[in-house]
Amino acid sequence: MDKSGDDFMVKYILKRLLSVIPTLFILSIIIFGIIHLAPGDPAKIILGPDATDEALAGLRAELGLDKNIFQQYISWLWGAFHGDLGQSYFRNQPVMTAIKQHLGPTLVLSCWAQLLAVVFAIPAGVISARKRGKSVDSTMIILSMIGISLPSFLLSLFLIIIFGIHLGWLPVAGYKAMQMGVGVHLKSIILPVISLAGLETALLIRMTRSSMIDILHTDYIKTAYAKGMSERTIIFKHALRNAFNPILTTIAQSFGSLISGAAVIETIFNIPGMGQLIVNAVLQRDYPLIVGIVLVISTIYVAVNFIVDILYGIVDPRIRTIGKSK
């Protein structure tokens, strides 16, 4: 890379950082604010209705609830920077510990689902684009529309009925980590992963298909055909490379719904991940835990999109210079 390229790269990263940081601040304010809209006194919730006034006041002081809301926000934010998200009301452990314990299964589920989606959807989208208008394409379109209309929890219920009960092939609850053996692990997660992957696959098929169609109509692809390049070379070396951008964007942006979809699926399959954690936290009104989870997941989401943006800057030099040319 030439020196001016390096300059652009650094400026580009800084520019992206500059827009990401306010977003993170604002989302922390929003989450904190919403939770504090909730009626009810946490001290009463924890100690129960029979607690004495002294006990309540003592607990409130301990939890820092007697300070005004700005101070509470600042001290929470300060803690968050140091990895301390406070103490869970009902779990007897720091919020961060609870999150760390439960993050694993959710991430594993999401990654498998993303992998499955990519492996199926991109070839399907490419074939659909090349055979545009024919029956293969129409079938793909309808299938992907059905996929988009099937929320993951519904798909998982249907899958459970078909595979878990009537055919009895696969377990329908519980989670076995990788350490327990790859085969066992895969068997326990195959149904949840397919349920999660369904929506993602459908979205990716549509995105891949439409970008491929756009690219296949460009002049330089037509030139490549005219030059007599083989179909394979054209598709793999040229078309896909350029279709990559919108596909990667779709993947990054659906990451958020993938993780939250995993949350719902976990409650169905009894998987000890973030989903179970947040659902229980909501039912118990465990506010520090709720706030911590949403903060962590949203931050991961913002981070993923940030990394993808930087990757664009690396892969496609034109993007780095967009700001400059204005």
Add this chain to the structure above:
Amino acid sequence: MKTVELTANELTVDKKGLWEYRKMVIREFLKNRLAVLGFIITSLMIVIAIFGPLFTSASPYEMNAVQRLEAPSTVHVFGTDTLGRDLFTRVIYGLRVSMVVGFMTALASCILGIVLGLLSGYFSFLDDVIMRICDGLMAIPAILMAIVMMASLGPTIVDVIFSLVVVYTPRVARIARAMTLSVKEQTYIEAIQALGASWPRILFFHIAPNILSPVIVQTTYIFASSIIIEAALSFLGAGVPAPDPSLGNILFDAKGVIFKSWWMTAFPGAFMMLTVFGVNIFGDGLRDLLDPLSN
């Protein structure tokens, strides 16, 4: 200078021209068979939601412990649920609740989003503030945002709608803002500004009608998504509270008996899927109609 005078006849031709244009648009839409299917399905669901209760004499709340979890029969077309309530009736009322939530969410987020987008696009000092807040809101995944809001607000249908509106308004606002930015550069806007029109008039009478197309398309998708998210919320127990039925909370009840009673999952699930499918392909059809450049 020759002045052109329009006689009454010529004015009438203009009106006919508009009608011809409308017929052409409708004809274009009808060519897209998938979109027409979507329109039919959606209308069917709306009709069922509005008039459905007329077809069933049972009440969705009437429990009957003796008849718990009966398979579909001639008496109970969809079977009964865990508390002996007629599933057919509950699904119909549940569809109505889901449609109301979807419709109100779509309407409210459409209007709010348009207003925010217009203001944001037209006044650059507001742009930064409004868009930053929208970015922050959109960084939180939809279901999580809805769960958090429901945790704060409490379980009523109105709170569900409110939570969903907060989730979806930023998305509409983004689109409205983008459109406003391009529309406000047009010469006719400049002309009206020069004539001294007030900014509310410019925004709402002149810019707004021209940003509607992509906003309306997005709103149909929001209608579909909010049905799904409401169902997910109710499925987790954080949505429409019992005993009011919604497609989601019937599935919540079905969770425990999924092994024994497939009908409790199948029927609400099928209705939900069909409705969302219909609205989605209708939305695709609208998008193809209004923006033929995106294939």
